[in-house]
Amino acid sequence: MTMKQVDLFPHAPKPDRILVARIFEAAREKNRYILGLEAFDILKAYGIPVVKTAFAKNIEETMIAAEEIGYPLVMKVVSPQISHKSDIGGIKLSLRNASEVKATYQDIMDSIPKKLPDASLKGVQLQPMLSGGKEVILGMVHDPTFGPMLMFGLGGIYIEILKDIRFAIAPVDEREARDMVTGIKTYPLLAGIRGEKPADIDALVDIILRVSNLVCDFPEIEEFEINPMMVFEKGKGALAVDLRLILKSDL
Template sequence: MTKMLNEYASKEILKQYGIPVGWYALAKSREEVAPILREQRDPVAMKIISDDIVHKTEAGGVKLNIRGAEEGEAAWDVLLANAKAYKPDAKVEGVLVQRMVPKGVEVIVGGLRDVQFGPVIMFGLGGIFVEIFKDVQFRMAPLTPKEALDLITSIKAFPMLTGARGQAPVNLEALAELIVSTSEFLSENQDVKEIDLNPVICFAGNVQALDASIGYDG
């Protein structure tokens, strides 16, 4: 049986492997929200953290564009109420406060441990490209930087990463580095059954995993 780690626990592990997860902090109580928000000039996202709630958006467990302590405390109240309404017996660890990033191109990086092939990495563009067009590709892990670049260029929607529709070109080297690090994490940890970085946002020459989950053999 696969045990899924929540976003906070997953990011705490992944950042040790050099996977860019951006700035975040965990507020374990309402009283901890204001001090965290006072240090932030940029807007933040706030997300419910619970091992019992996998789909945070479905549970009403995400609030965006929060500014300042007052908005943060109000968001805490809403998130906790939504979590209780969604799953009354859910054990809530706290609320993740995450600095928001500029708009960019969304991609998905994932991995699983296949019975036949072993550790496998998946890559594709986010949104309708994966949901409707199923435009994803797979490679056996671990990957070299060249293999990661080949994986990136193999999807049909690759032109979206090179500046199509007026978008700024994605830093392909940084994206390839994230894929390599993810593949190494999956390969080196035999008890990891799956990993999901969705979405990974590519913006202003950077890449960052906005959400993450790790599934262990539990």
């Protein structure tokens, strides 16, 4: 660690820093600096809740995993060369049965090589189709002057259209983390308007604190983004759905 931090979670399991260090070391040995599926283990190591996820290398494994997860589900392509999956048709939503899963798997494996011939397709990622939550984005960029800069905002169309994002220099304490959430212009959508139940703000604050610790513990992280993070109504928590993590290549 390069920054002295306060133990923000005295009664919680300690982060598994050794596991995260091993994941980063293994990636660098393969000259990989953009992490995908394996990065979920990084989140778990810091106590950040993630959506149930299965990785399948072929159609047989995909069919088995789909039955285990249940329907409806989401299928995402897994490739070291593909970080923005939606841009090339690498994410398929609301698959309702085995026939749709089989057809979608074949479509992904047939269509993506035509768009990205150099991409190595490792398989697919399967997740349950979540409902009832709101999408938020939580990330970090490494500023050359200030170091790790945390960012938070509503996800989906809000992040693209309104550019409603709040930044803070890591590490942050609980007050600063809460200010990041309540300080965005669209916070009323999380607080609950027109009879809607409020989102689980405490869960978001907790996750921001954990991300703050992660990026301070590992300054080799150049960029980090959970997008989307699904936050549910108060008391029901939040789940990381997708993740993009970039390591510095000049260490």
